[in-house]
Amino acid sequence: MSNPVLVDVTRGGALESRHRGAVAVVDASGAVRFALGDIDAAVYPRSAVKALQALPLIESGAAERFGLTDAEVALACASHSGDDVHVAAAASMLERAGCSPAVLECGAHWPVGAAESRRLAASGRSPGPLHNNCSGKHAGFVCVACALGVDPAGYVGANHPVQREVRAALASMTGETLDADACGIDGCSIPTYRVPLRGLARGFARFGSGEGLDPGRAAAARRIRRAVAAHPAMVAGEGRFDTIVMECLRDRVFCKVGAEGVYCAALPGAGLGVAIKIDDGAARAAEIAMGAVIRRFVSLDEDASAALAAVFEPAITNWNGRRTGDLRPGDAWGMP
Amino acid sequence: MSNPVLVDVTRGGALESRHRGAVAVVDASGAVRFALGDIDAAVYPRSAVKALQALPLIESGAAERFGLTDAEVALACASHSGDDVHVAAAASMLERAGCSPAVLECGAHWPVGAAESRRLAASGRSPGPLHNNCSGKHAGFVCVACALGVDPAGYVGANHPVQREVRAALASMTGETLDADACGIDGCSIPTYRVPLRGLARGFARFGSGEGLDPGRAAAARRIRRAVAAHPAMVAGEGRFDTIVMECLRDRVFCKVGAEGVYCAALPGAGLGVAIKIDDGAARAAEIAMGAVIRRFVSLDEDASAALAAVFEPAITNWNGRRTGDLRPGDAWGMP
Numbered sequence: 001m002s003n004p005v006l007v008d009v010t011r012g013g014a015l016e017s018r019h020r021g022a023v024a025v026v027d028a029s030g031a032v033r034f035a036l037g038d039i040d041a042a043v044y045p046r047s048a049v050k051a052l053q054a055l056p057l058i059e060s061g062a063a064e065r066f067g068l069t070d071a072e073v074a075l076a077c078a079s080h081s082g083d084d085v086h087v088a089a090a091a092s093m094l095e096r097a098g099c100s101p102a103v104l105e106c107g108a109h110w111p112v113g114a115a116e117s118r119r120l121a122a123s124g125r126s127p128g129p130l131h132n133n134c135s136g137k138h139a140g141f142v143c144v145a146c147a148l149g150v151d152p153a154g155y156v157g158a159n160h161p162v163q164r165e166v167r168a169a170l171a172s173m174t175g176e177t178l179d180a181d182a183c184g185i186d187g188c189s190i191p192t193y194r195v196p197l198r199g200l201a202r203g204f205a206r207f208g209s210g211e212g213l214d215p216g217r218a219a220a221a222r223r224i225r226r227a228v229a230a231h232p233a234m235v236a237g238e239g240r241f242d243t244i245v246m247e248c249l250r251d252r253v254f255c256k257v258g259a260e261g262v263y264c265a266a267l268p269g270a271g272l273g274v275a276i277k278i279d280d281g282a283a284r285a286a287e288i289a290m291g292a293v294i295r296r297f298v299s300l301d302e303d304a305s306a307a308l309a310a311v312f313e314p315a316i317t318n319w320n321g322r323r324t325g326d327l328r329p330g331d332a333w334g335m336p
Numbered sequence: 337m338s339n340p341v342l343v344d345v346t347r348g349g350a351l352e353s354r355h356r357g358a359v360a361v362v363d364a365s366g367a368v369r370f371a372l373g374d375i376d377a378a379v380y381p382r383s384a385v386k387a388l389q390a391l392p393l394i395e396s397g398a399a400e401r402f403g404l405t406d407a408e409v410a411l412a413c414a415s416h417s418g419d420d421v422h423v424a425a426a427a428s429m430l431e432r433a434g435c436s437p438a439v440l441e442c443g444a445h446w447p448v449g450a451a452e453s454r455r456l457a458a459s460g461r462s463p464g465p466l467h468n469n470c471s472g473k474h475a476g477f478v479c480v481a482c483a484l485g486v487d488p489a490g491y492v493g494a495n496h497p498v499q500r501e502v503r504a505a506l507a508s509m510t511g512e513t514l515d516a517d518a519c520g521i522d523g524c525s526i527p528t529y530r531v532p533l534r535g536l537a538r539g540f541a542r543f544g545s546g547e548g549l550d551p552g553r554a555a556a557a558r559r560i561r562r563a564v565a566a567h568p569a570m571v572a573g574e575g576r577f578d579t580i581v582m583e584c585l586r587d588r589v590f591c592k593v594g595a596e597g598v599y600c601a602a603l604p605g606a607g608l609g610v611a612i613k614i615d616d617g618a619a620r621a622a623e624i625a626m627g628a629v630i631r632r633f634v635s636l637d638e639d640a641s642a643a644l645a646a647v648f649e650p651a652i653t654n655w656n657g658r659r660t661g662d663l664r665p666g667d668a669w670g671m672p
Contacts (some may be wrong), residue, residue, distance in 0.1 A: 002356075005654065006620050008622070009596070009617060011380055011520040011521075011528075012380075012519060012520025012521060012528075013520075014380075014518075014520065014530060016379075016380055016520070016596055016617070017596050017597065017614075017615060017616055017617035019616050020356070020614055020615075020616075044347055044348075044350075044352055060645045097390065105656070106655060106656075107654065107655025107656040107657075108655065109655050110450065110454070112425060114446065114453070116455060117453075117455035117490075118446070118453060119457070121454035121455070121457045121458045122457045122458055124458065150518040153588065182350075183348060184347040184348025184349075184350065184352070184660060184661070185347075185348060185654065185660045186550060186654070186660070187655060187660070188654065188655060188660060189654055189655070192347075192348075194350060215654060222503060260345070260352055260353050261353065278353075278616075279353060279354055279356075279616075280353055280354065280355050280356075280614075280615075280618055280621070281345060281352070281353035281618075282616055282617075292529045305585050314382070318443065318521065318522070318523045318524065318525055319442060319443025319444065319468060319523060319525070320441070320442075320443040320525050321443075322404075322525060323522060324519070324520060324521045324522070324523070
């Protein structure tokens, strides 16, 4: 059985491409409120679970001990564009913990934001690990190690105390077991564990509502959500979906993209969590699917609808600015 | 009926993503030699047919009259990376026809090659239409207009004499009718007509073998193939699939990528043409599928196999250079 077509890509009025995938919208008890496709299939959540991976940063006392700002806590959940503001915040987190950027084990790459990448090149500099889109998450891991009183070296390893904390948080939030044989290596070298979409969605329902969590964890989740809602530009960057959506909707939606077409979200008002996987890994399709979920479960006034139209159902324009087609939810959504 | 999975994307030994699509391998008579998925579905060929769109450049006498070099003819078939050598060749083509870059109607964008884009930014310059990946094709269109004695202005319009020539060449080569209602607008503003994969493949079988073509057209196709085989770096750029494959196999394979997961090729030795469309539009999958076709129908010695392994079945590595997964042909290919 193949998953349904979630997203249509049109050109000249005809279908040019299509994206299949699965969507789970689940409450904190695990009850399914909406589903398309196979939500029991396990997927690598990649960067979509950075907010859950950041729970130990709060729970270990690291954030408080090192006096992390809300912007820095938001960066710990980020796949950032590598702009100066992101790089500076990651450096600051490390400095607060008494570490240098040399401790980072994420690897270096040119900023994922094309404009940010060109700005760096124009300045005559080269990228370092601080420019890695995961540098905030990694700086957070280093803070956790320091707060736990363990050597940060090797903190990306599955058996390092930091990753054990991270794995325990993920397992507990999703209600799933994360076995070694479900483990892959992420782009930034940390373990990524396959989890059924249904469990991922449940984890985010609990992250958003606090339902079923002990008070300490519920407070940690609240702290993270508040930090991100206050600083949506730290989580992604200028012109990117997560930043645009959360700048508009603030604490009404927490959403986070992952590589290979994964998207997770918490919709606290509805008490729901969302997990999406596009079969082919396309980010553009995951965004359209997330937009369709938000429109279905979050009531948007006219201003918000207008502000988000450009990312929820974007026109495809060419190099002369001419509209050549559209990206839009497929028939499977049953939208009007 | 959904198309079969053509490409698997793995991580940690498990399937992370998958790409569906269709493949047609056809001879010059239109007989199907190999097919996966629905090859009668019409697709926008986008840039994959630039070599066929360049036939009027030769047939109109423009290439000869303006003394175009082989490198410039190759650039007319290119989706180039926007390196200095590409920009210079496009400017030279226009100069030979007595035109300035201002005549180009493709629009400007930062070079598609990330390294080329950063080099341009580092030099303090901004991109112009010459950096557009289609600038060679457009410079070729301008040359055709000049050779025909018509005003180049508006040469991107479907009813301009240049596009009428281009459409006639495409219709004749593919054996398909290209109606106005099958027309979309391409990224560079020229018309793109939906054509069944089977017809596209047939067009490239004829382009590669000359079979069934009048002598003038067969010679034009030969001229283009020879130019590209001599200058594979003009067609794409450093590190890109088309350039790597043709630098290795030269005139044994002509291949050309298009946007949205389209790929076309001529395999002259086998008398075959190839057309591929990945349902979701992913370029990475179209490359793997093209690699699988080439391995099936072109005999490769050990050196060629070794040289092409990195693009035919590439490892996915992370920012620390660690192998995290693979891209490979799916079970549908029945490969060992």
